[in-house]
Amino acid sequence: MPKLYSGAEIVFKCLEDQNVSHIFGYPGGAVLPIYDELKNFNSVKHILVRHEQGAGHAAEGYARSTGKPGVLLVTSGPGATNAVTALTDAYMDSVPLVCITGQVPTHLIGTDAFQECDTTGITRPCTKHNWLVKDVNDLAEVMHKAFEVATTGRPGPVLVDIPKDIQFQKAKYKSYKNKKKLNGKSHDNYSQKNIDELINLIRKAKKPIFYTGGGVINSGTKASELLRELVYATGFPITSTLQGLGCFPADDNQFLGMLGMHGTYEANNAMYSCDLMINVGARFDDRITGKIDEFSPKSKKVHIDIDPSSINKNVKVDLAIVGDIKSVLTSTLKTFKKSKNNFSKSNKHQISKWWEQIQKWRSKRSLDYIGSEETIKPQYAIERLYELTKDKDTYITTEVGQHQMWAAQHYKFNKPNRWMTSGGLGTMGYGLPAAVGVQIAHPKKLVIDIAGEASVLMTMQEMSTAVQYNLPIKIFILNNEYMGMVRQWQELLHDKNYSESYTAALPDFVKMAEAYGCVGIRAKTPEELDDKIIEMLNTDRPVIFDCLVDKQENCFPMIPSGKPHNQMLLGPKDQKEKKITGKGRTLV
Amino acid sequence: MANSKSAYSSAGKKQKLDTHIIVVWVDNEAGVLARVVGLFSGRGYNIESLAVAEVDQKQNISRITIVTTGTPQVVDQIKLQLKKLVPVHKVADFKREDKNVIFKEMALFKFVANNGKLNKAFEACKNFNPVILDKTNKSNVIQITALRREIDSMSKNLKKFGLVSVSRTGAVAMTRGSEIFK
Numbered sequence: 123m124p125k126l127y128s129g130a131e132i133v134f135k136c137l138e139d140q141n142v143s144h145i146f147g148y149p150g151g152a153v154l155p156i157y158d159e160l161k162n163f164n165s166v167k168h169i170l171v172r173h174e175q176g177a178g179h180a181a182e183g184y185a186r187s188t189g190k191p192g193v194l195l196v197t198s199g200p201g202a203t204n205a206v207t208a209l210t211d212a213y214m215d216s217v218p219l220v221c222i223t224g225q226v227p228t229h230l231i232g233t234d235a236f237q238e239c240d241t242t243g244i245t246r247p248c249t250k251h252n253w254l255v256k257d258v259n260d261l262a263e264v265m266h267k268a269f270e271v272a273t274t275g276r277p278g279p280v281l282v283d284i285p286k287d288i289q290f291q292k293a294k295y296k297s298y299k300n301k302k303k304l305n306g307k308s309h310d311n312y313s314q315k316n317i318d319e320l321i322n323l324i325r326k327a328k329k330p331i332f333y334t335g336g337g338v339i340n341s342g343t344k345a346s347e348l349l350r351e352l353v354y355a356t357g358f359p360i361t362s363t364l365q366g367l368g369c370f371p372a373d374d375n376q377f378l379g380m381l382g383m384h385g386t387y388e389a390n391n392a393m394y395s396c397d398l399m400i401n402v403g404a405r406f407d408d409r410i411t412g413k414i415d416e417f418s419p420k421s422k423k424v425h426i427d428i429d430p431s432s433i434n435k436n437v438k439v440d441l442a443i444v445g446d447i448k449s450v451l452t453s454t455l456k457t458f459k460k461s462k463n464n465f466s467k468s469n470k471h472q473i474s475k476w477w478e479q480i481q482k483w484r485s486k487r488s489l490d491y492i493g494s495e496e497t498i499k500p501q502y503a504i505e506r507l508y509e510l511t512k513d514k515d516t517y518i519t520t521e522v523g524q525h526q527m528w529a530a531q532h533y534k535f536n537k538p539n540r541w542m543t544s545g546g547l548g549t550m551g552y553g554l555p556a557a558v559g560v561q562i563a564h565p566k567k568l569v570i571d572i573a574g575e576a577s578v579l580m581t582m583q584e585m586s587t588a589v590q591y592n593l594p595i596k597i598f599i600l601n602n603e604y605m606g607m608v609r610q611w612q613e614l615l616h617d618k619n620y621s622e623s624y625t626a627a628l629p630d631f632v633k634m635a636e637a638y639g640c641v642g643i644r645a646k647t648p649e650e651l652d653d654k655i656i657e658m659l660n661t662d663r664p665v666i667f668d669c670l671v672d673k674q675e676n677c678f679p680m681i682p683s684g685k686p687h688n689q690m691l692l693g694p695k696d697q698k699e700k701k702i703t704g705k706g707r708t709l710v
Numbered sequence: 711m712a713n714s715k716s717a718y719s720s721a722g723k724k725q726k727l728d729t730h731i732i733v734v735w736v737d738n739e740a741g742v743l744a745r746v747v748g749l750f751s752g753r754g755y756n757i758e759s760l761a762v763a764e765v766d767q768k769q770n771i772s773r774i775t776i777v778t779t780g781t782p783q784v785v786d787q788i789k790l791q792l793k794k795l796v797p798v799h800k801v802a803d804f805k806r807e808d809k810n811v812i813f814k815e816m817a818l819f820k821f822v823a824n825n826g827k828l829n830k831a832f833e834a835c836k837n838f839n840p841v842i843l844d845k846t847n848k849s850n851v852i853q854i855t856a857l858r859r860e861i862d863s864m865s866k867n868l869k870k871f872g873l874v875s876v877s878r879t880g881a882v883a884m885t886r887g888s889e890i891f892k
Contacts (some may be wrong), residue, residue, distance in 0.1 A: 246745060247752045251796040254740065271796060413719050431790035434783060611717065684719040 126292040129258045129284060130155040133222065134163040136265035139298045142166055142193050144184065144562055146177040150197025151237060152224030155289035169562060169591060172583035174201050176555035178208020179581070182217045183559030186542045187517055189342060191218040191272050192559065198224045199237030202283075203244065207549060209279045210248040214546025215365060216340055218277035220268050221249075227287040228256055241283045252281040258291040266298045276429040277340055311430065311444040317453045319441055320400075321461055323422055325469070327398035329476045330358045333381065336365030336545070337403020337427060339538045341447035346370070346538040348451035349402065355458060357470045359480055361389035363404045364545045368535035378480065379489070382410040383681050384527040387488035387690060388480055390679075393418050394687035395479070401425045403447050406436040407546070416686035426450050488679045489531050492695050498648050500525065500600045500671040504532040504572065507598060510655050516540065517569045519556040521577030522548045524606035524677045529572040551580030554597060558584055561593040568596070568659070575601040575668075576625055585638040588664040596658055597666045602673045603628060610676045614691075615683075631668035640664035725781040729758070729806040731813060731883045732788060733891070737797040738764045738772040745795055746774055755780060755788055759815070759858065759880035771799065775882045777858065802891045804883055815881045817861045822849045823872025831871035835864070857881075 127135065133156055137145065146169045149157045160168055171177040174196045181192025196205050202223045212219045226235040242254045251271050253264045264282055272280045324330065332353055338345050346369040353360050353376055360370050361381040370377055379386035381393055393399065399421045404410070406425075411417040414436065423439040425432070426447060433442040443450050491501045504525075518533060519542040520526040526543055535541050542560060544552035553571040561569045571578070578599055588595050600606075608623040635642030641661050645654040645668070658665045678693035736742045743762060750757050758777040765773045778788065785803065792801045804811045821831045828850050832840055838854035845851075856864070858881050865876045885891060 242741060243744070246741070246748055250794075256740075275794075408719060415723075429794075431787060431794055433790075435787055438783075683716050 124294050127295050128155070128159070128292050129255075129261050129289040130159040131162075132258070132261045132293065132295055133265065133284070133289075134159055134166060135295050136262055136269075136298070137166050137193065138163060140191075140266070140269050142191075144169060145193040145195050146171055146180045146184070146559065147195030148172075148174050148177060148197065148201060150199075150201050150224065152198035152226055152286050153195060153201075153222075153284075153289075154224075155286065156195065156222070156224070156284075168195070169558070169587065171555065171558075171587050173581065174204035175207050175551070176558070176581055176584040176587065178205045178219070178221070179211070179549070179552050179555035180559035180562070180584070180587075181219050181221075182208060182212050182215075182552075183519060183542050183556030184563045185212075185217050185219060185559075186339075186556075187539050187560045188563045189340075189539060191220055191269060191277075193220045193222070195222045196224070197237065198226055198241065199239045201237075202239060202241040206244060206248060207547075209245055209281065211544050211547040211549045211552065212279040213248050213250070215544065216277050216336060217279065218272040219279035220272050221245075221279060221281040223281060223283045224289070225254065225283045225285040228285045229287070231285065241281070245281045248279070249281050250278040252283065254283045255285070255288055258288050258293040261288065261293065262296045276337075276427075276432075310428075310446055310449055312450060312453075314453070314457070316441065316443045317450075317457050320424055320443065320454060321457050323398055323424060323441065324356060324358075324400075324458070327358075327422075328472055329392075329396045329421075329479075330356070330398040330400065330473065331378075331392050331396045332358055332360040332400050332402060333363075333393065333404055334360060334366045334369055334402045335363040335404025337405075338366055338369040338447050339403075341403065341428075343538055345403075345448040345451060348448060348455060352451060352455055352458070355455070357473065358400075359392055359477070361385070361393065363407070363410060364530055364543060366404060367530060367541045368538045371536040372534035373536065378484075380530050381687075382407075383412070384531065384677055384679065385681075386531075387486045387679055387692065388483035390681065390687040390690055391483045392480055396421045399423045401427070401439070402451075403427060405429075405432045408436070411437060412681045413684050413686045418687070486692065486696065488690075488692055488696070490695055491675070491678075491693055494672065495648060497672045498645065498651055498669060500528050500602070500675055501532055502648060503598075503600060503645075503651060503669050503671060504528050506651055507570070507572070507655060508533045510652065510659065511568060511570070514568045517542070517557075517560045517564060517567055519543065519553040519560060519569070519571045521553040521571070521573045522550045523574045523577060523608075524602075524610065524675075525572055525574040525577075525600040527607075527677045528600070533572070550574075550577035552577075554578055554581050554595075555584045555587075557595040557597070558587050558591075558593055561588070561595050562591070565593075569594075570596045570598050573597055573599045574606060575599050575603065575628060575631070576605045579629075582634070585635075585640060585664060585666070589639045593664060594662050595664050597664075598658075599631060599666065599668050600671050601628075601631070601668055602671050602675070604673060606675075607677070613676065631666050635664075635666035638664075638666075640666060642666050642668065644668040644670065646670050725783075727779045727781060728785065729777065729779050730785050731804045731806065731811070731881060732776045732778055732785075732792070733802040733804070733883055734774040734776070734792055735799040735801075736772050736774060736795075737799070738770040739797055742772070742797045743774070745797065746776075746792065749791055749795065750776070750778070750788070753787070753791065755784060759878070761880035761882050775880065777881050800892070810886050811883055812886060813857060813881050813883050814855050815858050815861055816853065816855045816879045817865070818843070818875075818877040819852045819854065819865070819868060819873055820849065820875040821852070821868070821872040822874050824848070827871045831868055831873070834868060834871065838864070
């Protein structure tokens with residue numbers, strides 16, 4: 123007779139079979155049987171967080187920096203509802219997560235039992251799929267299916283809700299069979315004809331641009347390599363979304379910087395004026411497109427994406443190629459090389475005028491800011507942080523707001539999976555727990571959370587987690603005492619009515635660091651900034667770095683709401699020189 | 711600019727709405743209807759009517775028929791989003807004008823009136839396969855099958871014959887000829 127395992131054991135056997143080495147979690151009544159088994163499975167290490175949202179973001183950081191699914195384990199009721207923000211965040215940014223929740227015993231479901239909530243009901247709109255396991259014989263299959271759904275197609279979060287009695291009941295364990303096809307849900311759905319069409323468009327283009335996104339990173343490091351190869355071979359300019367940063371080297375001349383609401387002048391103008399736009403794994407988000415009716419009006423648009431529902435959702439495209447970026451780029455390069463050996467030479471001539479135009483836009487130097495010798499400018503702080511860390515293989519996470527945009531603009535990423543930020547949902551409090559997850563996955567690497575003082579307070583309790591596991595994460599706070607992005611919008615759009623955007627009673631972050639048992643460092647002047655950053659980098663313990671920055675600084679360039687790409691607001695330096703025209707000026 | 715105080719762009723031009731009948735084959739499992747309906751409500755799509763029942767007991771397949779309105783872009787999104795749901799096997803989409811597809815809906819009408827009116831009511835239904843399911847000396851229940859818009863107008867027009875209650879199934883659809891949707 124085959125051996126019988128309890129539901130709790132089956133959970134761990136599945137995790138083992140899926141090569142899960144770390145899970146992030148928080149115990150509670152409805153998951154105690156699972157926690158009881160933890161001691162018997164040494165290959166799975168549990169990281170105890172301080173709040174379930176932290177477990178979710180840590181798992182996201184783990185997943186985004188490794189390409190493997192992140193796993194979290196939380197209890198029923200409040201445990202599950204606390205994880206909802208992280209699940210929604212992962213859903214928006216296509217991060218593979220497997221969330222295991224405890225549930226009250228099956229006979230109590232529906233009775234408003236203690237710590238009961240309709241977990242599968244609540245999480246249905248923020249997961250790719252979820253399961254309530256009502257029979258222990260289904261558990262193994264559901265667990266393996268959960269991993270499959272989370273990691274195939276467009277990745278995303280899934281949830282498995284396991285009632286407590288199921289965790290105790292016994293069943294046979296069915297091991298994992300690697301199925302090739304998933305119920306028709308994985309989509310490599312393009313033909314050579316599509317690729318030929320793409321090559322034909324590439325050949326004809328006079329003003330082309332690559333517009334790349336997080337899909338490239340989700341497709342694996344090989345996809346980034348292939349992308350680089352294709353971009354170099356064509357000689358085309360390339361811009362990236364917030365989530366795509368790192369898939370192409372930011373210090374390369376062909377890279378125009380990030381596009382979108384706070385993107386560079388050259389990237390946005392190139393998007394507006396191009397005649398061929400090749401979207402690789404991006405989703406025409408509203409922060410990217412600005413006013414849809416006037417989005418890149420003269421271009422042929424190509425969209426390469428694994429998710430068929432992303433095609434034509436916001437912007438109609440002329441050529442859709444539905445498939446995994448890696449495989450599409452492989453086919454494209456193959457055809458490209460075959461069809462035109464000396465293509466790149468002739469083509470470079472064809473697009474030389476376009477590059478001249480781009481250089482003109484570039485000469486605006488739209489990321490410039492007015493420096494200061496008295497106060498630390500936030501952009502300066504990020505520039506210095508970049509200069510002092512660029513020789514290390516650094517992983518950056520962020521919170522959400524001005525500091526996030528400055529980090530995206532001024533920190534140069536040259537490798538994929540080094541940049542973890544909450545883009546779609548815009549979750550303040552994401553960065554600190556995400557840094558915990560990244561450091562767990564990469565114990566020897568430098569992990570920095572570029573933070574704002576308002577965001578970081580939302581999940582500050584996870585410093586305690588970092589201390590417990592000796593995770594030397596660096597929390598680099600650009601402290602301007604305001605919810606900076608809120609303040610900026612209020613200044614520009616609400617007549618400087620700074621309603622509730624100032625935090626009047628901030629904690630002393632240095633003392634707070636000490637209270638947590640980590641190291642606090644404060645920088646007040648530009649003069650001392652470098653030394654303090656070096657001190658932070660030389661500290662092999664968690665650090666909270668309180669960088670006091672200019673309180674009034676705004677994040678530019680900026681596309682005001684409802685404006686197309688060619689009507690950007692540039693920074694104060696440019697405004698002084700009275701260079702910008704158009705209605706946007708009235709804003710400033 | 712003065713009007714726009716939002717971080718979001720303003721809505722674009724309104725486009726023409728078409729009526730479509732979407733047929734979805736799903737695993738008949740707990741919560742599957744909630745997934746389908748939740749997708750519609752969560753993304754702001756309309757549901758004008760919905761009919762669902764298991765059609766294959768062996769493989770536990772249910773067939774959901776949804777009447778919806780939307781711009782061509784929205785209808786495309788509905789189909790693509792539905793196809794992404796794990797328990798969904800296939801999705802068919804028919805335009806209401808499609809001559810190759812039969813759309814039918816069943817309705818039950820209850821009339822309370824004198825015999826003269828009840829007879830007139832039955833007479834008025836005669837184009838729609840009326841069946842008298844229940845009859846007393848002052849009331850009857852009539853079953854009809856018809857198109858949605860026919861039932862719409864019937865339930866308006868029959869008030870004068872003592873129509874007091876209407877129950878409708880929502881439209882179901884099937885292609886004409888020997889072809890089946892794959």
